């Protein structure tokens with residue numbers, strides 16, 4: 062059977078593209094190498110406790126906000142969303158002092174101005190900027206929009222320089238940047254657009270999903286199948302075959318081939334090109350360009366199962382830093398863990414935490430020496446390394462959970478190598494290709510490739526995260542359907 066569109070990878074981007082195209086009547090087939098769909102949305106169980114792999118929370122899901130419209134389109138609003146504390150959805154702790162992020166631009170600025178009264182006007186200018194960027198998002202999804210030009214100009218501006226110009230108190234600069242494990246806080250590369258769009262969406266409203274990101278993936282698969290689409294697991298693509306200058310078929314690891322008119326890749330662009338062994342369209346220079354792109358940091362995650370009734374559930378995320386200077390996280394070398402994100406999962410009645418995840422950036426060079434090993438067989442020195450990192454993360458977490466040592470039932474940990482092996486993400490990068498404001502033309506990929514019927518999607522394009530990947534899905538499908546048809550049914554409130 063020949064499909065209209067074959068999609069490689071069932072991460073959020075792959076599934077959303079399949080949904081958009083199936084909704085328009087195209088015959089789609091998603092090919093996923095793992096037994097479970099979802100990529101970084103996956104949850105997993107250990108000791109009877111459910112943990113998230115990547116996704117922990119989203120922003121902008123309230124009525125009238127961008128992700129609400131997007132999730133309405135994808136029929137995801139009925140999932141068990143839970144709102145984090147409106148007055149303190151994030152807590153940044155630097156030098157033993159806590160600072161709280163409140164929802165709503167004005168509320169956010171007013172809350173921080175209580176601790177930084179001399180920065181009230183600067184905070185106002187800061188949130189005005191975030192609001193402008195956040196409001197602009199929906200325009201970029203309109204047919205014939207000139208918003209892309211606006212967004213792209215923000216891709217050429219440095220986030221760090223904007224902050225230095227806007228906020229004169231260095232501690233407040235660290236505080237407003239302190240929830241930024243959500244992106245790679247790199248002062249030499251991070252574009253203002255990425256910083257502003259992500260912060261803006263969480264300041265609008267912040268939500269977690271009871272049951273974890275897997276519910277999003279499973280719900281999308283259900284809808285795709287109801288619309289006649291196909292989703293295959295244990296179907297890793299090992300080759301994309303080009304014929305007469307166009308892709309003709311995907312060969313999966315079972316040896317079967319899947320033919321299609323169009324192909325969309327939701328996997329890393331360099332991994333995509335590796336699948337095309339022979340091509341008249343992909344020149345060496347393009348392969349080199351894509352192969353040379355830098356990736357963001359990966360994540361070290363400690364999943365902590367807690368003893369029953371030991372740690373009260375906290376309806377916010379906590380970011381705990383050893384010292385300030387959060388913009389130096391990107392200079393991270395083999396030194397004590399500088400900061401962590403703590404994310405709580407509640408028991409049914411929301412009184413106690415069932416488990417917490419501790420996340421901290423980890424760079425590829427830190428794990429590269431085990432690059433040739435496989436999951437579960439990386440050796441005792443790797444286990445020792447993970448144990449040392451786990452202890453460092455637990456020590457930081459103990460600053461806000463004093464009884465943590467007694468409360469821990471069991472810990473599990475993962476490194477960028479884990480992500481590389483499960484999702485095939487280059488270098489286990491948490492957020493895909495690093496966008497660089499010095500080089501937006503090179504680092505900002507469009508869905509198009511030199512092969513006319515091969516498109517890219519997912520977090521390696523414009524913006525990572527649930528919001529960014531959702532936007533890219535529409536941009537990718539617009540290459541096949543046109544923007545008006547791709548966004549037909551997507552309605553933003555004015």
Ligand SMILES: Cc1cc2nc3c(=O)[nH]c(=O)nc-3n(C[C@H](O)[C@H](O)[C@H](O)COP(=O)(O)OP(=O)(O)OC[C@H]3O[C@@H](n4cnc5c(N)ncnc54)[C@H](O)[C@@H]3O)c2cc1C
Nearest residue numbers: 070072073074094100101115117118298485519520526527
């Ligand atoms: C630790 C961590 C925490 C995060 N926290 C958040 C958060 O709180 N909020 C948020 O909005 N975002 C968060 N993100 C980011 C978000 O999860 C990702 O941006 C998004 O899920 C990426 O989706 P994707 O479609 O680009 O690709 P992926 O999720 O990487 O999916 C790619 C899929 O392709 C499959 N695949 C790979 N190779 C092949 C092949 N050859 N054949 C077939 N299939 C293949 C993989 O198995 C995988 O299923 C987090 C990410 C990480 C890593």
